[in-house]
Amino acid sequence: MQLGSDKISSYSSDIPSLSPLALIDLQKLMFKLEWMRKQVDIRDPYQSPYGAEWDSMTMDTFINKQLWTKGAKDSIESACRCVLGVELSQISVLYFISYVSAAGGLKNLVEATEYTAQEYKIVGGAQQISQKLAASLPPSCVQLQQPVSKIRQQENGVFVTTEKGDVYSCDRLVLAIPPNMTKRIQFDPILPFSRRELTKRMPAGDLTKIIVTYREAFWRKAGLSGEFVTNGGPSVSTECDRGPLCIVYDATSARGNAAIVAFLGGAPAIQWRNQKEEDRRSAVLKSLSDFLGPEALNYLDYAEKDWGVEPYNEGSPVCTVGPGAMAYFSKGLRLPFNRIHFAGSESATAWCGYMSGAVQSGLRAANEVLFRLRPQAVSAQELASTAYGPSSFLPPQTKPRRSKSRTFVKVTLGLGVVVAIVIMGKKLASSLNEK
Ligand SMILES: Cc1cc2nc3c(=O)[nH]c(=O)nc-3n(C[C@H](O)[C@H](O)[C@H](O)COP(=O)(O)OP(=O)(O)OC[C@H]3O[C@@H](n4cnc5c(N)ncnc54)[C@H](O)[C@@H]3O)c2cc1C
Structure with a gap:
């Protein structure tokens, strides 16, 4: 790891090698x-x-x-x-x-241990989930290269227009796009203000993923995990404040193809996006070699993916919220608008921002639709997790806040200790004087 200073250190327990x-x-x-x-x-x-x-x-x-x-x-x-x-x-x-x-x-x-976000890797790649789901549906059900540009709601249904001009109609619509992408669609009638506010105030983050493949996992021979976290280290470019990387894992495949996966995140991802591709690549490889040794420079293949330049994502891995916008968060993300239901990982209450969250939100939206179309098919338990559930949007909190009383207790105890020390000091001084 490289945190706290530019010094690189290694450690073998699960306690990071930071100062005590x-x-x-x-x-x-x-x-x-x-x-x-x-x-x-x-x-x-x-x-x-x-x-x-x-x-x-x-x-x-x-x-x-x-x-x-x-x-x-x-x-x-x-x-x-x-x-x-x-x-x-x-x-x-x-x-x-x-x-x-x-x-x-x-x-x-x-962490990358049991029950944590990085616990599993999918043999063959995560894209298979979409591919296998699509293959299980009739071919015309999945339309690719058909960005939606307009959604019109009427008494008798919803009408969806794509950029090519095709129009689709349905009873109910589930919108499962990242919140920041709502701005690319024209709504008639316009969306409620909480969703509009979130659309403006929930931009996507910046994360670039790089896969470097090697003839062999040379770092393992040296007894290294191939996993490191860094503050970026010193920059080799005058235009970037720090080096490019934030986290790196051993990405050797199940079949043994040796690889490293490296991420650029936040400001370094933005600054290095604007550098020439070859400069970014040599900065990444330099950083890898600083940690793993000079063999890191002898790679077979180098591939990078920046979602910040994808027109229907504009960033990754998730849309986040700055100060002053959480008042619109829950309703803006989950409250249905007439015949439109909202899903997508950002709207999940478990593993928000992850694939599991996307699935949870999809189930919730599906139950909402089912409740509107066939109410008898939805159990009370399924309904409870939807926007139609009794406690989905909580009433304003009336419980008294604890911070002031905690501060009072702390101050009282602190003063008590100080007074006790002063009294003991005085007693000690007078007994010494008597002697
Ligand atoms: C580098 C990286 C690493 C990640 N690692 C992990 C991980 O290890 N584990 C994990 O669980 N998750 C991970 N994630 C997060 C995971 O990919 C997301 O949480 C998940 O894909 C969200 O699913 P979703 O269906 O909500 O949205 P998305 O997967 O973003 O799907 C939304 C889709 O809507 C499309 N769209 C947008 N606008 C329109 C429009 N107008 N018309 C039609 N289509 C439109 C987009 O093109 C996109 O395909 C990672 C993400 C990134 C970027």
């Missing part, structure tokens, strides 16, 4: 984040006791208040770049806490 102070600092933050996420109801985070307060603050401000060491700050900054593709200054504390909560904790997002 940085480790304590980081652990303290983990406890704090765990406490915070338990205060947030993921179904509508803004209605939680601290919703408005945490929505008004960026993660950068929060982290600078909470953390003292550069090692701990670098760790959180790198996690944010790898997991969300953004800088800490781009997202609100409430959004970050909600995202962490949907995954069951920060550890689940950043």
Whole structure:
């Protein structure tokens, strides 16, 4: 790893090789984040006791208040770049806490062990999920290269026009595109204000993925995992603040084809996107060789994918929320609008931003549609998770906030300790004087 300074270090336990102070600092933050996420109801985070307060603050401000060491700050900054593709200054504390909560904790997002986000790899690649689903449907059901440009709702149904001019009609529509992409579609009537606000205020992150293939997994011979996290290290370009990378994994395939997968996230991804391809490539390879040795330069193939330049994504891996917009989050993402239902990973309450989240949101939207078309086919349990469920959008939180009383207890205890020390000191001084 390369966090806290530009020095590269390796370690063999699951405790990162940060200084003891940085480790304590980081652990303290983990406890704090765990406490915070338990205060947030993921179904509508803004209605939680601290919703408005945490929505008004960026993660950068929060982290600078909470953390003292550069090692701990670098760790959180790198996690944010790898997991969300953004800088800490781009997202609100409430959004970050909600995202962490949907995954069951920060550890689940950043680790590659059992029950965490990076637990599985799909033999043959994740695209097979879409390909196999498409193959199971009649051919005309899946239309590729048909971007939707207009959606019109009428009394008798929904009419969808594509850029080619084809028109499709249906009873109910599930819109499963990233929230930022809603802006490319013209709606008649226009969408409710909460969805429109989110469309404006939920941009996609920036994450570029690079796969470098090798004749053999040479790093394994040297006893290295091939996995590292970095603050980027020093930059080789005057136009980029730091080196390009944030996280790297061993991506050797199930059949043994040796490969490394490397990610550029947040500001470095944006800055390096604007460099010449060959300059970006040599900066990436230099960084790989700094960590894995000079053999990293002898690659077979180098491939990169930047979703920031894809017209129907405009970024990746997920759309995130800056300060002041979480009030529109739950309704904007999930509340149906007449015959339109909204799905997509961003709208999930479990594993938001991941494939599992996309599936959860799809099931929820399907149950909403089914409830409207065949109400008797939806169980009470299935209905509960939809926008038509009784507690889907929580009433405003009326519980008293705990922070003031906690501060009072802390101050009282602190003063008590100080007074006790002063009294003991005085007693000691007078007994010494008597002697
Ligand atoms: C580099 C990277 C690594 C990732 N790693 C993982 C991982 O390890 N595990 C994991 O679970 N998830 C991972 N993800 C996230 C995962 O890919 C997403 O969470 C998931 O694809 C979201 O699914 P979705 O159906 O909500 O949206 P998407 O997969 O984004 O699908 C939305 C589709 O809508 C299309 N679209 C947009 N506008 C229109 C329009 N006007 N008309 C028609 N179509 C339109 C888009 O082209 C797109 O195909 C990763 C993402 C990236 C970018």
